[in-house]
Amino acid sequence: MLITNAHDYLQRIWPNLPGDILQDLAGIFHEYSAKRKTVLTAEGEVEKYLYLVLEGVQRAYAISTDGREATLVFTYAPSFSGVADSFLLQRPSRYWFETLTPSKFLRANFQDFDAVLLKHPLLERLIRLALSETLEGVLVRQIELQSFTAEQRFRTLLARSPHLLQLVPHKYIANYLGMDATNFSKLMGQIRI
CATH class of the missing domain: 1.10.10 (Arc Repressor Mutant, subunit A)
Incomplete structure (x- = not known):
């Protein structure tokens, strides 16, 4: 099923989310498209957006001091995307975030996202749980890379x-x-x- 709006996308992720929270959260996302190989966030920039991927593939990567790239993660529909730590902490990114293919998103800026979290504490708890699952995945990947x-x-x-x-x-x-x-x-x- 192709999802084209934030309401349906978020309802798929959190099917039991109360209607008022779903409506407020969906209301802050706006359509955005990017061509292939578009840098959405550069190292040193603060991530401005939380993305919901509708189409395409993206990657986050780091560049070492000797110029070598290290791909950290791929994102594709249906998933959240962007440089999460930079977005949530509003600190400069250590990573690059780019599209590998033409991509379509729904995206929300930090100020709107933060306002919805402040208004709805339940949503902040859901985000914390999602981040916990993401952290678990990062740790599993670290084990894979090292052993x-x-x-x-x-x-x-x-x-x-x-x-x-x-x-x-x-x-x-x-x-x-x-x-x-x-x-x-x-x-x-x-x-x-």
Whole structure:
């Protein structure tokens, strides 16, 4: 089902959200489109928006002092997106956030989002629970990066998000998995997908 408005999107995420909260929250999101390879947030900028992804694929990444990129996460519909820590803390981002494909979003600015949270404490609790689940995912990924072999990381990605192989250029997936493109290509040839 293609979701095109904030009300339906948010209702899908939180089906039991009271109507007044849903209406207030949905009312702060506005449509936004970006072309492929558009930087939405640069390192050093404060993230201005919380995004709901309708179409397309995006990534958050860091650039090391020697210029190497480290892909941290991919986002795609239906999910929240943006540089969450920068948005919630209103501090400069340590990361870059860009579109990998043409993308459509619903987005809300921080001031409007914060006002809705202040008005509805239940919503703040739901956001905290969502952030807790996100943190759990980050910790699981950290274990994968530090203790799994390259093949195990690849198989885990295939089990969790096989569709990424069709959506994301393989060089970014290889980077996300912490391997070079040559080893990634070898794994692609060895493992039945």
